[in-house]
Each structure stands twice: as structure tokens, then as C-alpha cells.
Amino acid sequence: PSRYDADEPMSRATFNRVTMAIVERAKKQELPLAPFTVHDLRRTGSTLLNEIGFNRDWIEKCLAHEDSRTSRGVYNKAEYEPQRRHMLQEWADMVEAWAAGKKHTPVLQPPAEAAVILDPI
Numbered sequence: 001p002s003r004y005d006a007d008e009p010m011s012r013a014t015f016n017r018v019t020m021a022i023v024e025r026a027k028k029q030e031l032p033l034a035p036f037t038v039h040d041l042r043r044t045g046s047t048l049l050n051e052i053g054f055n056r057d058w059i060e061k062c063l064a065h066e067d068s069r070t071s072r073g074v075y076n077k078a079e080y081e082p083q084r085r086h087m088l089q090e091w092a093d094m095v096e097a098w099a100a101g102k103k104h105t106p107v108l109q110p111p112a113e114a115a116v117i118l119d120p121i
Helices: 012-028 038-052 056-062 071-075 081-099
Strands: none
Touching (some): 012 038, 038 056, 038 081, 056 081
């Protein structure tokens, strides 16, 4: 939430101040870390998730990217919530493994029980 209003999101400047603080802390510890922005993190996450083989629609939905100029963008209003939750957990598990010097091989599809069950109208 925002610093001044809990109903408002944090500003981009807040996130960028956090990334600058991380870089400064790394410098003090003599760790090699180049300055980066939140956009760099989004781009890196998108690139790696695509390279690993996760569904492009899930990734784009996580990034809040929608193309209203195409018929697909106009008509496909799927949220992919269980799939995105699964993908982001796999991403978190990979990052955690990297931090521990280990490897995590992601599972690209969520378990069958995570599928959305539609109620007939």
C-alpha cells in the first residue's frame, strides 16, 4: 500500500528507491551488483519465464499486458489465476534454489486439480 493511503498502491518511485538501496548495500559489502530498476526485474522475469517454456498468456497477464487492438485481446478475458499462481510459485522456487546455490527444474503445467471448474449457467 501507499505510504499515505492504504487503499492506494505503492508508487514506482518507492520500488526504485528500494532497488537503489539494495545496490548501495551491495557496494558497501563489495559485492558486484550493477544498478537496476523494477522494469529490469519485470523484463528479466518475462524473458526467463518465456525461455523456460511457460505459457505466454500467463506471463503477459502477470505483467498486466493486454492488447486491445487484436480480436484475441478483445475477446479473451481469461485470468489464468491457478496457472499464474503455479508459474509464480515455480519462479519463486527457482530463485530460492539459485540463492542457495542449487538447481530447481520447474514443472510447466499446474496439477490437474488446479484447473478452473466452470459452473453451467
